[in-house]
Amino acid sequence: xxxxxxxxxxxxxxxxxxxxxxxxxxxxxxxxxxxxxxxxxxxxxxxxxxxxxxxxxxxxxxxxxxxxxxxxxxxxxxxxxxxxxxxxxxxxxxxxxxxxxxxxxxxxxxxxxxxxxxxxxxxxxxxxxxxxxxxxxxxxxxxxxxxxxxxxxxxxxxxxxxxxxxxxxxxxxxxxxxxxxxxxxxxxxxxxxxxxxxxxxxxxxxxxxxxxxxxxxxxxxx
Amino acid sequence: xxxxxxxxxxxxxxxxxxxxxxxxxxxxxxxxxxxxxxxxxxxxxxxxxxxxxxxxxxxxxxxxxxxxxxxxxxxxxxxxxxxxxxxxxxxxxxxxxxxxxxxxxxxxxxxxxxxxxxxxxxxxxxxxxxxxxxxxxxxxxxxxxxxxxxxxxxxxxxxxxxxxxxxxxxxxxxxxxxxxxxxxxxxxxxxxxxxxxxxxxxxxxxxxxxxxxxxxxxxxxx
DNA sequence: CATTTCCTTACGTGATTCCGTAAAAAACAA
DNA sequence: TTGTTTTTTACGGAATCACGTAAGGAAATG
Numbered sequence: 001x002x003x004x005x006x007x008x009x010x011x012x013x014x015x016x017x018x019x020x021x022x023x024x025x026x027x028x029x030x031x032x033x034x035x036x037x038x039x040x041x042x043x044x045x046x047x048x049x050x051x052x053x054x055x056x057x058x059x060x061x062x063x064x065x066x067x068x069x070x071x072x073x074x075x076x077x078x079x080x081x082x083x084x085x086x087x088x089x090x091x092x093x094x095x096x097x098x099x100x101x102x103x104x105x106x107x108x109x110x111x112x113x114x115x116x117x118x119x120x121x122x123x124x125x126x127x128x129x130x131x132x133x134x135x136x137x138x139x140x141x142x143x144x145x146x147x148x149x150x151x152x153x154x155x156x157x158x159x160x161x162x163x164x165x166x167x168x169x170x171x172x173x174x175x176x177x178x179x180x181x182x183x184x185x186x187x188x189x190x191x192x193x194x195x196x197x198x199x200x201x202x203x204x205x206x207x208x209x210x211x212x213x214x215x216x217x218x219x220x221x222x
Numbered sequence: 223x224x225x226x227x228x229x230x231x232x233x234x235x236x237x238x239x240x241x242x243x244x245x246x247x248x249x250x251x252x253x254x255x256x257x258x259x260x261x262x263x264x265x266x267x268x269x270x271x272x273x274x275x276x277x278x279x280x281x282x283x284x285x286x287x288x289x290x291x292x293x294x295x296x297x298x299x300x301x302x303x304x305x306x307x308x309x310x311x312x313x314x315x316x317x318x319x320x321x322x323x324x325x326x327x328x329x330x331x332x333x334x335x336x337x338x339x340x341x342x343x344x345x346x347x348x349x350x351x352x353x354x355x356x357x358x359x360x361x362x363x364x365x366x367x368x369x370x371x372x373x374x375x376x377x378x379x380x381x382x383x384x385x386x387x388x389x390x391x392x393x394x395x396x397x398x399x400x401x402x403x404x405x406x407x408x409x410x411x412x413x414x415x416x417x418x419x420x421x422x423x424x425x426x427x428x429x430x431x432x433x434x435x436x437x438x439x440x441x442x443x444x
Numbered sequence: 445c446a447t448t449t450c451c452t453t454a455c456g457t458g459a460t461t462c463c464g465t466a467a468a469a470a471a472c473a474a
Numbered sequence: 475t476t477g478t479t480t481t482t483t484a485c486g487g488a489a490t491c492a493c494g495t496a497a498g499g500a501a502a503t504g
């Protein structure tokens with residue numbers, strides 16, 4: 001079983017239970033951080049001391065408070081870890097259940113397992129840890145309804161996300177066009193962007209831009 | 223100290239820690255439910271058996287799954303409890319940190335304390351339980367930055383919420399006007415609604431309706 | 445009762461979205 | 475190169491939003 005595990009979780013109410021699971025699995029070294037920044041520091045330190053972690057379990061969303069942080073969420077932390085220790089096994093334990101975001105965790109961030117916080121998640125977490133140790137691939141907790149085969153949300157790409165984000169910040173078409181030209185994103189004509197928004201509206205069955213952004217917010221796309 | 227406490231929390235990872243706090247306080251009877259419906263049943267049953275609860279600790283958001291439920295969130299549960307046992311002490315323990323929603327819990331639902339899930343929330347929860355037992359009023363965990371004095375979000379009333387909700391559902395001004403006329407909500411002229419939206423845009427510093435809905439979503443108003 | 449004030453509604457304009465068509469540009473194949 | 479297809483961009487008219495002004499009516503005041 002794993003020898004040295006790092007838990008990144010801000011809520012004390014949850015970290016208590018996660019650590020309990022790790023103790024039940026007889027993991028000898030268990031460390032816990034409440035801020036992503038501290039997590040990266042610990043990983044780096046363990047590396048230079050030649051006692052690297054072999055598993056990290058991280059939440060996605062971290063509360064902001066008085067303390068200034070470089071890394072603000074689990075994605076940031078995982079990205080940073082991938083820079084210094086890419087082969088480190090990663091399990092995400094979060095409330096998030098939007099297929100788009102979870103798929104991106106596997107495909108873009110190379111995580112090994114995703115466990116959604118739910119009514120029976122401690123058991124799921126234990127299974128995910130064991131599966132990850134046995135090098136199983138793309139472990140999903142069983143209460144998630146989607147599979148990796150449905151292409152539905154895969155078609156929404158980062159270009160669409162950019163449009164939705166700028167829209168949600170109050171940009172009008174013309175400004176989005178300018179922004180894209182400034183950052184060399186193509187296509188960037190107002191007409192092309194307009195057409196893309198129209199596709200999104202059809203896809204999400206939205207009546208207008210306002211409706212579209214409301215739906216995008218619900219899907220966690222922005 | 224309290225004799226009989228009910229915990230309504232769907233996430234097993236959290237309920238474990240909450241129950242631990244209650245055990246540390248030597249509460250003799252601790253019950254735990256993962257669904258709001260079960261919570262109401264337990265409260266009713268305890269009443270008819272003449273052994274009522276004297277405290278309930280509830281989350282706000284509950285995940286939906288295969289099971290069909292009457293009560294879908296903490297607000298529903300508290301409302302239902304207020305119908306059968308209004309004097310029952312109520313503590314809400316949730317991740318929610320939007321002042322608008324928390325204020326409404328105290329003012330409209332008569333809860334006794336609100337503890338926000340955070341990095342040091344078990345200690346806050348313990349203090350809230352003790353304070354509630356001593357009949358202190360309107361207990362807020364200390365990491366919440368707002369106070370009851372700032373009138374900022376109090377001015378947003380249900381009329382505004384209705385408008386925001388219809389907007390987020392893709393309604394155009396004219397349809398909102400019709401909807402208000404149909405349900406006898408005044409004012410209902412397109413112009414009045416327009417003006418009210420304009421106030422909201424100024425208040426939230428939004429450039430347009432799309433921006434406004436994005437902000438409202440972030441604030442948890444819709 | 446007259447006056448004032450506030451709230452609601454109506455109306456007009458310019459800006460932006462919405463939605464179709466078509467030209468221009470780019471990518472591709474022969 | 476030439477022709478074909480696809481993508482991108484441009485343009486135009488109708489609908490809707492955005493925002494100011496003003497008319498009408500209810501409540502408050504004296």
